[in-house]
Structure formats: C-alpha cells, structure tokens
Amino acid sequence: MNQLTSRGLIVAAVALLSAVTAPATVHADTRAPAPGGDRLVITVRHAGHADGTFVLRCHPARGSHPAPARACAALDRRTVWGRDPFAPVPPRSMCAMQYGGPATARITGTWAGRPVDARYNRSDGCQIVRWNALVPLLPDLRTQNPPRRASAGNEQGHR
16 A cells, blocks of 8 residues: 555544544433323311312322412422432431321322332421421411410409
8 A cells, every 4th residue: 555545544534533523412302201100199187277189290280289389389399309308207216296187198109200109207306307397288286276365354363
C-alpha cells in the first residue's frame, strides 16, 4: 500500500470507531405523568366529625377529600428522595406516654409510583407526631376538643 492509501484507511477507521463508540444522544422524557398515578384512599375512624372514607388524587388535586389541594401540597412537601412520607415510627423509639384519643386512620393506594398501605393512631407521642405530620391529609385533631370554659352558673357557685 502506498502512504496516501494507508493514511486514508487510518482516518476512515478512526472516524468509524468514533461514530461507533460515541455516546447515544439522550432525550429527556418531557411527557406529563400518566393520569391516575397518585391516588390514595384515606379511611378515618373514631375521630368524631372527621370520620369517613375519602379519595385523594393529585397532579391535579381532586377527589372526595375535604381539602384536596392542601392535602396534595402537604404530601408533595413531605415527599423527599429516600424518605417514605408514610413510614411507621421506628422500632424502639422513645415516645412520650401521651394519649391522643381513639382516632385511627388507614391510607392505601399509590403515591409517587409506590404502593401505600399505612395505618395511623394516636396512642403515644410518636404516633401523635406522625399523624400531625400528615395534616391536612389526615384531620387536624389538635383543635377538635378545645378546653371547656366554666359556665356562668358554675362561676357564681350555683349547684
């Protein structure tokens, strides 16, 4: 082979090798999430006026939940990579011996592409904090039973 032909072959081989080993162009998926992706069913019991079963869909917020936009926004704020917004209280946690009432809740469905099946109660300080962290998804029971004031008759000593 002459020198010109061998140079041409080398250039062609380098060009071909570069084309074969170059990374493929990656295009971002800009499509909106599939409809119906975030759907939760919230069942609340023994919470007085807040008892019931509610459906919540997010992105966009809608459903039978009393405050779908606020509930979805609260969940969005609590959804952080690597942390489950519905995680139970860790085992062997030190919790205050505080009773928050008989209310219970169960949340099932799908959130951020993951299945959800979480149960809530207000049996101690840790469980109360866990419940309150999901208000307004769960009802705000901190203000449900305000302290009662003495009636006018009791203040004057009537029996």
